[in-house]
Amino acid sequence: MLEGKVVIVTGSGGGIGREIALAMARQGAAVVVNDIGASLTGEGASTGPAQQVADEIKAAGGRAAPNTDSVADAASAERIVEQAVQTFGRIDCVVNNAGILRDALFHKMSGDEWDAVLKVHLYGAYNVSRAAAVHFREQQSGSLVHMTSTSGLIGNLGQANYSAAKLGLTALSKSIALDMQKFNVRSNCIAPFAWSRMISSIPVKNEEQQARVEKIKQMTPDKIAPLAAYLASDAAADVNGQVFTVRNNEIFLMSQPRPLRSIHRAEGWTPQTVAEHAIPALKASFIPLDRSADVFQWDPV
Structure with missing residues (x-):
């Protein structure tokens, strides 16, 4: 499905990114395997992971560059895109998968922990997408696939930085879809459930959390790759601005914020009438303080 296309997959030295890079190559794409080789918290660097995945693709008969x-960093992100163009002649798809974690309860989160996560997830997706957008506009085609998370779409404990970045990423994707649809450029999101290095950092403090971790372990990273490869292909030409979730063998189309219920008062509102009339009328439709695990309670199938 991707013969002749060139794809960048960020953070593809392992886990979900690696499986997406391999799947893209199996479908005929030339792949730029991007990974700084850092730790889960973004510290340190190594050329090993990117090189290993690129070598794996080449050994299977595909085309890849680490x-x-x-x-x-914006200038660094531009170099990723330029490498794709210089090595393979064009760029057709970017998968924004690179990520780090710096989990902490909100009242204990430092400014550095906040900045580091937003820089990689939200700024990173913007930087690479923006660099690719120049080429997409010129060639009148392109696809962006962003890895979001139910931590942002629904909520999670101890991940204010990660959740804010991931929900911001869905808004970024929608804005790109609106702004660039006239150039035949598409932008979609996937919220993946899969056991990976990032998920392995989930704290296990009781039997409930242990059960959740064991459930996630059943969901392997390769389950995410088929949807990502499809979204990069011409077969997905009419799929734009959507948010999907992949959970083992299940694919979900996620809702996006829309009005749920309204209340009108012809003479306008005062704080008192809001308390006495508006909120009691709307309260039945309030969204509960769910976490991702509260919404996705059933066993993966």
Whole structure:
């Protein structure tokens, strides 16, 4: 489905990114395997992971080039895109998968922990997408696939930085879809459920949390790749601005914020009438303080 296309997959030295890079190559794409080779918290660097995945693709008869530039820096992100164009002649798809974690309860979160996560997830997706957008506009085609998370779409404990970045990423994707649809450029999101290095950092403090971790372990990263490869292909030409979730063998189309219920008062509102009339009328439709695990309670199938 991707014969002749060139794809960048950020953070593809392992886990979900690696499986997406391999799937893209199996479908005929030339792949720029981007990974700085850092730790889960974004510290340190190594050329090893990107090189290993690129070598794996080549050994299977595919085309690939490793890249170790950081998505968090705009100039570095431009180099990722330029490498794709210079090595393979064009760029057709970017998968924004690179990520780090710096989990902490909100009242204990430092400014550095906030900045580091937003720089990689939100700024990183913007930086690489913006660099690719120049080429997409010129060639009148392109696809962006962003890895969001139910931590942002629904909520999670101890991840204010990660959740804010991931929900911001869905808004970024929608804005790109609106702004660039006239150039035949598409932008979609996937919220993946899969056991990976990032998920392995989930704290396990009781039997409930242990059960959740064991459930996630059943969901392997390769389950995410088929949807990502499809979204990069011409077969997805009419799929734009959507948010999907993949959970083992299940694919979900996620809702996006829309009005649920309204209340009108012809003479306008005062704080008192809001308390006495508006909120009691609307309260039945309030969204509960769910976490991702509260919404996705059933066993993966």
